[in-house]
Amino acid sequence: MTNALMDIGELRTRAAARGRAPAGGRPGAATLTLGADGAGLPTAAELTALLSRVPVAGVRLAEPADFPALPDHMLVRLIALIRECSSIGARVTWSLILGADQLDLVPRLDHLPAPGALTVRGEGGAPVGEWRSAGTFGLLYFRKGPAFLSVVDQRPDSRGQVVVDDPAMTDVFLQALEGCAWAEAARTPRHAAAARDLVDAGLLLRVGDQCVTLPVHMRSWPLGAALLGGTLASAGKRTDEVKG
16 A cells, blocks of 8 residues: 655644643654755754654655765755654665765665665665665764763674763754754864764764764664664763764
8 A cells, every 4th residue: 555645744733732742642644745945944953842742754855866966965864864864763765876986975874774775876886785874774863961962883893882972962962963064063172073073973063064964863762772772872881982
């Protein structure tokens, strides 16, 4: 059976007409369909707020995310939206086009939900089986503490679990959740150093003059995660591996 489709305008209208959906409520029957060209795209924070009022069966990008064609500010915004879908447990359906010179993005993004199709421009389709989130849950996520962020990084060659408690680094990490200009994130010498350290740690992705935070905000552990191989790591253990 094909789900009904809902665009962002209808979702905003429905959300304005009702209060917050009951916690644990059943997902809606409609699939939210978003364009990938930037027209009407919600921010990650808006998407979370809207779907807390109007649950949907899933989120679908109507057009492939064409990274070579997208301007940098749209590219980071799309990454933020896909990351946010994972954060709130919304199933996201999308496909990805990369340039041959962008393949290094795959190991930095494959903790996000796997695309249904991956195309390398000029080379054709590529297998998505190596997209690590397809086989392992919870590769890169964070939780908020009272004055720190606990980041669990289970990617190869990662630092495991780190605590971010430097104020400048925390500012950059949180500001870039929506995707933002590098100049805004690195607005002071201290913030610039923090942003570079986050990039070096693989927690922030810089794309041209834009940047976006990569770890998923783990608000709750999805049902069935244990069956997929995830383990609930404890939050807050200091390692101080990331320096501000």
